[in-house]
Amino acid sequence: xxxxxxxxxxxxxxxxxxxxxxxxxxxxxxxxxxxxxxxxxxxxxxxxxxxxxxxxxxxxxxxxxxxxxxxxxxxxxxxxxxxxxxxxxxxxxxxx
Numbered sequence: 001x002x003x004x005x006x007x008x009x010x011x012x013x014x015x016x017x018x019x020x021x022x023x024x025x026x027x028x029x030x031x032x033x034x035x036x037x038x039x040x041x042x043x044x045x046x047x048x049x050x051x052x053x054x055x056x057x058x059x060x061x062x063x064x065x066x067x068x069x070x071x072x073x074x075x076x077x078x079x080x081x082x083x084x085x086x087x088x089x090x091x092x093x094x095x096x
Contacts, residue, residue: 004077013085027079029072057083
């Protein structure tokens, strides 16, 4: 079973992921990305999809034109896990 992050691990992860927000109600990392247009947003989603598939950990996300909203939480753990932190860092590497 995948372990949920404890309070200290969660705080350290949030410090390390400066651009990500924390949704306490869902115990999830969240971030919105805005691109020049739909094609750029879709290209980003394609790159993230490949990362997610390789990690076997898939985001909750939505796309409206040039905006992509992502939430990361591990349902099997009942909340935030190290898998979410790793995927958030991988997503950051695609845009940074």
